[in-house]
Structure formats: C-alpha cells, structure tokens
Amino acid sequence: MPLDRDRVVLGVATLVAMIATLGSLWFSLGLGLVPCDLCWYQRILMYPQVVILGVATLESRLNVWRTVLPLSAAGIIIAAYQSYLQATTTTCGFEGACAVVQWRSPILRVTIPNLSLIAFVLVTALLLSSLLVDRNAGMQVDE
Known part of the structure; x- marks a missing residue:
C-alpha cells in the first residue's frame, strides 16, 4: 500500500515539530539554559503540534491545517519578533532576557529563536503546499 502525498507531508511536519520540541528540551534540560518569556510562548505553540x-x-x-496554521502563524510572529530583538537590541520589554543570545550554532550562526522560526515556517509551508496542491488537483478533476 503506497503512502499518499498528504500523509507524507503530515509525517514530515510532525517530524519537524518533534525535532523542534526535543531541541527546546535539550537547550533547557541538557544545556541548562533558562527559557525567556518569548521562548515559553513559542514552546506553548510548538509542543501541541507534535500530538x-x-x-x-x-x-x-489534511484538514488539521485549521488547527495547526493558527498555532504556527502565531509562532512565526513571536519567533520573528525575538529574532529581531536579538539582532537589534540588548533589552526586552518582557521580564526575561528575550534579546540575550544564550546559544548560537557554531556552523550556521543561528540562535535559538532563529531555529524556532525555521521550524514554524517549515510546518506552515508544508501544510500550505499540500493544501494548495490538493485544491488545484480538485479543481482539475472537476473540470
């Protein structure tokens, strides 16, 4: 029984969300980094996406896009804002040290909020691309 395209896309999106979740746990539990307020909001938006x-x-x-896209869109906004803060300032209006760079990838030079932004964008892009392909295929079949 071959895998259908939607199931593969959903599986890849699940894998992205799982890697992001495990990565955030590794940063806090493995490296002992304390998440700032914005990091907590991003976790709140990413963790349920795994399930x-x-x-x-x-x-x-594929109708799960109605649940996942609002979570991912909010995550994109928060992660982009935190990435912007880290690039432009050293303070944050929230209680935590949201603008402080606690970790930077030695190879790609990305920070934790950059990784979060990448994960949210990937999940969003995967679901939107599959949704658009399905809609276009449905329109061609109906013609």
Missing part, C-alpha cells in the same frame, strides 16, 4: 500533527498523520487528515 496534533502525529494524530493527523495516522488518520491522514
């Missing part, structure tokens, strides 16, 4: 996308993958439900 939501995982169940959607098992059930091959």
